[in-house]
Amino acid sequence: MGALLDIQGLVKAFDDLRAVDGVSLRVEPGERVAIVGPNGAGKTTTLLMILGAIEADEGTVHIAGHPLPAQRHHAMRSIGFSAGYLPLPDRLKVTEALRFFADLSEVDDPGDAVDTVIQELDIDHLRDKLCMHLSSGQRTLVGIAKATLHRPRLLVLDEPTASLDPDIAFRVRDRLAQINDQHHTALLLTSHDMREVETLTERVVFLRAGQIIADGSPAAIAAAGGHDSLEELFLAEASRHRAVQL
Amino acid sequence: MWFLLLALPVVDVVLFSSIGVAYGDGDGSVRILFTGILLFHLVWQLTLAGSLGFLEEVWSRNLLNLLTTPVREIEYAVALGVVGLARTVVAVALISIVGGGLYAIDPTSAGWVLAPAAAVLLLFGWAVALLVVGLTLQYGDSAEVFSWGTLVLLMPLSGVFYPVEALPGGLQAIARVIPLTRAFDATRAGIEGGGVAEGDLVIAAIGSLVAVALAFGFVLRQMRRFRQLGWVTRVT
Numbered sequence: 276m277g278a279l280l281d282i283q284g285l286v287k288a289f290d291d292l293r294a295v296d297g298v299s300l301r302v303e304p305g306e307r308v309a310i311v312g313p314n315g316a317g318k319t320t321t322l323l324m325i326l327g328a329i330e331a332d333e334g335t336v337h338i339a340g341h342p343l344p345a346q347r348h349h350a351m352r353s354i355g356f357s358a359g360y361l362p363l364p365d366r367l368k369v370t371e372a373l374r375f376f377a378d379l380s381e382v383d384d385p386g387d388a389v390d391t392v393i394q395e396l397d398i399d400h401l402r403d404k405l406c407m408h409l410s411s412g413q414r415t416l417v418g419i420a421k422a423t424l425h426r427p428r429l430l431v432l433d434e435p436t437a438s439l440d441p442d443i444a445f446r447v448r449d450r451l452a453q454i455n456d457q458h459h460t461a462l463l464l465t466s467h468d469m470r471e472v473e474t475l476t477e478r479v480v481f482l483r484a485g486q487i488i489a490d491g492s493p494a495a496i497a498a499a500g501g502h503d504s505l506e507e508l509f510l511a512e513a514s515r516h517r518a519v520q521l
Numbered sequence: 522m523w524f525l526l527l528a529l530p531v532v533d534v535v536l537f538s539s540i541g542v543a544y545g546d547g548d549g550s551v552r553i554l555f556t557g558i559l560l561f562h563l564v565w566q567l568t569l570a571g572s573l574g575f576l577e578e579v580w581s582r583n584l585l586n587l588l589t590t591p592v593r594e595i596e597y598a599v600a601l602g603v604v605g606l607a608r609t610v611v612a613v614a615l616i617s618i619v620g621g622g623l624y625a626i627d628p629t630s631a632g633w634v635l636a637p638a639a640a641v642l643l644l645f646g647w648a649v650a651l652l653v654v655g656l657t658l659q660y661g662d663s664a665e666v667f668s669w670g671t672l673v674l675l676m677p678l679s680g681v682f683y684p685v686e687a688l689p690g691g692l693q694a695i696a697r698v699i700p701l702t703r704a705f706d707a708t709r710a711g712i713e714g715g716g717v718a719e720g721d722l723v724i725a726a727i728g729s730l731v732a733v734a735l736a737f738g739f740v741l742r743q744m745r746r747f748r749q750l751g752w753v754t755r756v757t
Contacts, residue, residue: 289751323753328588330748344748348591356589360757362582379590 277340279304279353279429279461280325285334287320287485294320296485298334304428305459309472311509312482313516318465321482322433325463326356339428352381355422355460358433359415365407369398369417372406373424380425392420395457396450412443416450423454430454432464436471444468448475469493469506479505483512525569530612531619533558537682538624552712555626556635557681559616560708563639564646564701565672566612570605571650572657572668579661585757594744602647609643631711637722641704644729649675651736655743661756680705700728 278301287295295317302308310318323329325336327343327350336343338350364372370389377385393399398416401409409417415435422430435451436444448471454460466472472479473493481489481496489496493505502508537558541551578584587597617628629635649671657664678692679701685693696702703725707718747753 287751319754320751323751326585326589328585328748328753329751330745332749348593351589351591354589356585358585360582361586364581364583376586376590379587379592381591 277337278302279306279339280463281335281337282321282325283335285321285324285336286332287317287324287329288332293485295324295331298482298485298487300480300487300490302429302461302463305455305461306478307455307462307476308464308478308480309476310463310465310480310482311467311469311472311505313509313513315484315516316482317485318482319433320485322431322463322465325431326354327351352425353428354431355425355427355429356431356433357415357418357422357435359411359418359435359437360433361418363406363409363414363417363421365405367406368403369393369401369406369409370403372417373420376421377424382425385424388424392423395423395454396420412439412447415439415443415447419447419450419454423460426458427460429461429463432462434465434467436466436468444471451475467509469504469509473505481508481512483516522569522573526566526608526611527615530562530616533562534616534619535623538620538626542624549713551624552626552630553709554682555616555620555624556628556631556708556712557705559613559620559628560635560638560642560705561676561681562612562616563609563642564649564675566609567602567605567643567646568649568653568672569668570608571601571647572653573665574601574604575654575657576662576665576668579657579756582757585753588753598651598740601650605647605650606643631708632717634707634711634717634722637726638704638708641700641722641725641729644726644733645700645704648729648732648736651733651740655736655740658740658743658747658752661752675699675701678702684709698728700725700732703728 280302283299285295285298286293298321310321312318320329324331327347330344339353341350343350364375367375373389374385377388382388393402396416396419398420401413401417436447439447451462452475455462462476477492479491479493479496480487489499497503497505497508500508502511534555537554538551541554545551578587620626620628653664653667653671656667678696679699680696684706685696685702688696703721707721710716710718
């Protein structure tokens with residue numbers, strides 16, 4: 276059986292800058308994978324190519340066997356995307372907003388799907404709240420609910436806990452682990468929080484200047500780089516990156 | 522958007538019908554001005570519904586949300602068109618009611634020519650909306666000026682209220698290549714009892730179909746460039 280996500284030789288250049296330079300990656304069903312690297316390493320560009328929002332100059336992307344961009348419509352049924360910078364419709368209540376996105380995601384029974392994700396994410400108290408009145412932590416949870424309405428096989432998260440209080444971030448991580456555990460939903464996330472990466476994922480793909488420089492368990496790639504923890508490796512890479520830029 | 526849908530049609534019908542009453546030489550002038558504004562709102566409402574509807578996605582940073590759902594581009598375009606048509610129906614109904622109630626104007630006085638003329642105007646309005654959508658993909662918020670600007674330029678140049686000959690010489694040549702001009706000419710001929718200018722309507726229809734085809738091709742090209750050049754990061 277093929278990988279849930281299979282990207283091969285992805286290249287994306289903007290003018291003279293090769294933002295992504297030959298990235299290949301396979302994610303299996305139920306796997307928890309983090310893409311990490313310093314700012315400008317190519318994480319978000321890689322995610323946006325996986326989502327079909329940016330077209331690769333070279334290379335291929337298959338989601339659940341569907342090639343992008345030719346079968347984007349089918350591919351998007353298998354994928355959910357959440358990021359702190361994605362808006363929610365301010366003037367709709369949470370249930371109305373979720374219902375709207377359930378319709379867009381072609382869910383068979385939108386009402387039931389909305390009730391289910393609200394229960395799973397424990398956000399019943401937000402049902403009738405206008406999206407414009409949600410706190411950033413609440414918006415993150417509703418954003419994840421939105422991304423999981425159609426029971427995607429792969430959940431893509433761009434910095435899911437950025438700018439959240441530690442207790443809210445803990446709750447978000449807990450819910451993501453629960454979704455992964457209960458539904459065998461694969462997680463693919465980017466994060467600058469290395470402790471979060473160590474807690475939530477079992478595999479780390481480390482990017483530098485658009486290329487994969489390490490791929491393995493958090494402990495293994497930290498050790499391979501001669502560091503005690505992923506955070507130390509990240510700091511060393513970030514400082515190297517700054518030195519190159521200066 | 523609600524002001525444009527509900528208030529502007531009323532303001533326009535009162536403004537132009539009153540000018541007709543004050544300075545016209547009988548019912549004919551009022552009917553020409555009224556029918557002109559009635560028909561121009563077909564273009565106006567459809568264009569604004571399409572272009573501002575898409576701009577709204579950019580203003581609210583919602584494009585990436587849409588791009589990561591299974592929604593196809595054509596489905597989105599059809600949805601925008603349906604909303605635009607609904608807005609057009611509301612505006613035209615409002616104009617007809619106000620015109621009939623306050624000025625005793627029969628909105629159908631031009632006769633059956635109104636039907637093909639309206640179809641031409643809707644087609645052309647959709648072409649303008651698609652053009653603005655294509656520009657918005659590239660220029661983001663800044664494309665708003667095209668949404669309004671195109672309509673502001675079209676109104677005097679397409680002879681909504683007067684024949685092309687009333688324009689200064691240099692502008693007449695431009696006016697004659699705009700399909701809307703012939704649709705408005707044909708409608709005025711109907712109001713003045715001069716028979717139906719079928720030739721004008723056919724040329725206007727062909728011109729509008731070509732405009733829609735060109736605009737559709739432009740949007741497809743811009744959508745490809747949007748993905749290839751990573752423009753999504755400008756609107757997220």
